[in-house]
Amino acid sequence: MLTERVQLSTSIDLDHRGRDWYTDKAVTFLVFVGGISAIVLIIGIFVFITKEGLGFIAGSLDVREFFGSLAWRPTSPTKPTYGILGLIAGTASVTGLAMVVSVPFSLGAAIFIGEFATGRLRETLKVLVELLAAIPSVVWGFIGLSLLNPLIIDIFDVPVGLGVLNSGIILGLMAAPIMTTIAEDALKAVPDTYREAAEAMGATKWQVIFRVVLPAGRNGLVAAVLLGVGRGFGETMAVLMATGNSIKIPTSPFDSVTALTATIAAELGDAPVGSDHYRALFTLGILLFVVTFIINLTADLVVRRAGRK
Amino acid sequence: MVKATPLAIDIHNLSLWYGDFQALFEVDLQVKQGLITALIGPSGCGKSTLLRAVNRINERLGDYVRTTGEIHVLDQDILRNDIELAQLRRHVGMVFQRPNPLPLSVRDNVLFAHRIHRADEKFNRRKEDEIVEHALRRVLLWDEVKDHLGREATGLSLEEQQKLCIARLLPIKPTVILMDEPTSALDPKGTAALEELIWELHGDYTILIVTHNMAQAKRASEETAFMLLGRMVEHGLTEQVFLAPREKETADYIEGRYG
Ligand SMILES: Nc1ncnc2c1ncn2[C@@H]1O[C@H](COP(=O)(O)OP(=O)(O)OP(=O)(O)O)[C@@H](O)[C@H]1O
Numbered sequence A: 001m002l003t004e005r006v007q008l009s010t011s012i013d014l015d016h017r018g019r020d021w022y023t024d025k026a027v028t029f030l031v032f033v034g035g036i037s038a039i040v041l042i043i044g045i046f047v048f049i050t051k052e053g054l055g056f057i058a059g060s061l062d063v064r065e066f067f068g069s070l071a072w073r074p075t076s077p078t079k080p081t082y083g084i085l086g087l088i089a090g091t092a093s094v095t096g097l098a099m100v101v102s103v104p105f106s107l108g109a110a111i112f113i114g115e116f117a118t119g120r121l122r123e124t125l126k127v128l129v130e131l132l133a134a135i136p137s138v139v140w141g142f143i144g145l146s147l148l149n150p151l152i153i154d155i156f157d158v159p160v161g162l163g164v165l166n167s168g169i170i171l172g173l174m175a176a177p178i179m180t181t182i183a184e185d186a187l188k189a190v191p192d193t194y195r196e197a198a199e200a201m202g203a204t205k206w207q208v209i210f211r212v213v214l215p216a217g218r219n220g221l222v223a224a225v226l227l228g229v230g231r232g233f234g235e236t237m238a239v240l241m242a243t244g245n246s247i248k249i250p251t252s253p254f255d256s257v258t259a260l261t262a263t264i265a266a267e268l269g270d271a272p273v274g275s276d277h278y279r280a281l282f283t284l285g286i287l288l289f290v291v292t293f294i295i296n297l298t299a300d301l302v303v304r305r306a307g308r309k
Numbered sequence B: 001m002v003k004a005t006p007l008a009i010d011i012h013n014l015s016l017w018y019g020d021f022q023a024l025f026e027v028d029l030q031v032k033q034g035l036i037t038a039l040i041g042p043s044g045c046g047k048s049t050l051l052r053a054v055n056r057i058n059e060r061l062g063d064y065v066r067t068t069g070e071i072h073v074l075d076q077d078i079l080r081n082d083i084e085l086a087q088l089r090r091h092v093g094m095v096f097q098r099p100n101p102l103p104l105s106v107r108d109n110v111l112f113a114h115r116i117h118r119a120d121e122k123f124n125r126r127k128e129d130e131i132v133e134h135a136l137r138r139v140l141l142w143d144e145v146k147d148h149l150g151r152e153a154t155g156l157s158l159e160e161q162q163k164l165c166i167a168r169l170l171p172i173k174p175t176v177i178l179m180d181e182p183t184s185a186l187d188p189k190g191t192a193a194l195e196e197l198i199w200e201l202h203g204d205y206t207i208l209i210v211t212h213n214m215a216q217a218k219r220a221s222e223e224t225a226f227m228l229l230g231r232m233v234e235h236g237l238t239e240q241v242f243l244a245p246r247e248k249e250t251a252d253y254i255e256g257r258y259g
């Protein structure tokens, strides 16, 4: 029981700014600066790349040759040519094979982790997948060089084990963990009431997965695959180490190829700053940037569509 | 209760634990074939638990749920280890508290269970169309949805969704339909429509329906079972339970002395 009566206030102080007010403003400002500088940096990088690349595009670029020719001879003393068809073919074949490897792997893993594993096993697997995702790409390249290379030579009886097959497998294994994580998120986002409804109608575990969970998580799964593609597409180090580095359109999985990214990495150091070669490499950079951007944007849009439902 | 109607569900001495917590205590319940039996009782008394034991959907929780006693559905002991859950659930359908159509088209929803259980039968579009129309007519939904069977079922109104959830059970001709507060997510109009529909199904299906709504139990059931704190207190003809309850707890509940 309250015995003492509280005095009614006669005036209230509304313009007092305490420490909390200043802390709040300061933190807001810091966060704002952080966010802005990230955006400024990205724009800066983009401007830098385009400035160098656009010079080439405006000056020496012959579009037909650029996209249509296999001849990437930027250092030829007599007549340098800049055909990137072979590089595109290399990137596409390696990324394609990587997807063939990683999609079944990562979907399978996501289904197992999300729909079958429970408790400790599930948590352990998730941590393991995240650990795999953290393996640096140079380590993957190393595995390609020193483990997969002799293995391919042995098994298929070919002279060289570096090429589409090797780098496709390496890239696939590399992309699988992140794809697994995203795919598992997509499955987890499917409301459990759907599973319960289907089970209550007598659907078996696999019927629930194939007829309900996968269709319902469709968008998230597509996004997972797209991000995997983006990862494979932009990967450099592992590709540099495992493709064998020769410019051609592959006709067999054992052919050695090279990729857009690897070409930039390998040649940029030797190209004189400001030369056509130097700028052509930046044009490749723009191309990579644009394609990766489109892939990520598509993935993002797909995820958003999934979120809205 | 002297009529010798055959039993659809015969529950005997059923106890159930969630971990260490006992939710059901030696429950006995006999549900007659073709009747609508209402299951009433205060919140948390174990109505949903009992219902979910009958199609064994509670086993989704894994070893955490432990059951002893017997449940017979049409004279089959369904708690046996060698019971095929898919078959059991084909014969014992369930309608949930929140309408839960699958994120598929209206048509695919109606055909979902049908396709699962007759996987070996040849695909036949005409036959499927007939099944869809028949099921949707039966739940009084056909006129509303006949022009957009391809639309996502999750976009229907709640009332329509719940009707669809009943319709999708019909093609596989379940013996028993369990309903767990099927109208609690609906507005009064939807509730009335659902009650009408449930009454309409009466006779062809055995319906065990959980409800919080006294008026609904009174209006829309033939027998009523009253539970309290995990025990079956009283079960009889609905008029008898409501007008002349044998147990004091029943009378107290019906008169609104519990929550
Ligand atoms: N998964 C669970 N784990 C632990 N206890 C549970 C679980 N599900 C239900 N219970 C408990 O079991 C008891 C019966 O729950 P149940 O859901 O069957 O009640 P109900 O009669 O359906 O209630 P309501 O009318 O609120 O739906 C309650 O005390 C509840 O807390």
Ligand SMILES: [Mg+2]
Binding pocket: B047, B048, B049, B180
């Ligand atoms: Mg309940």
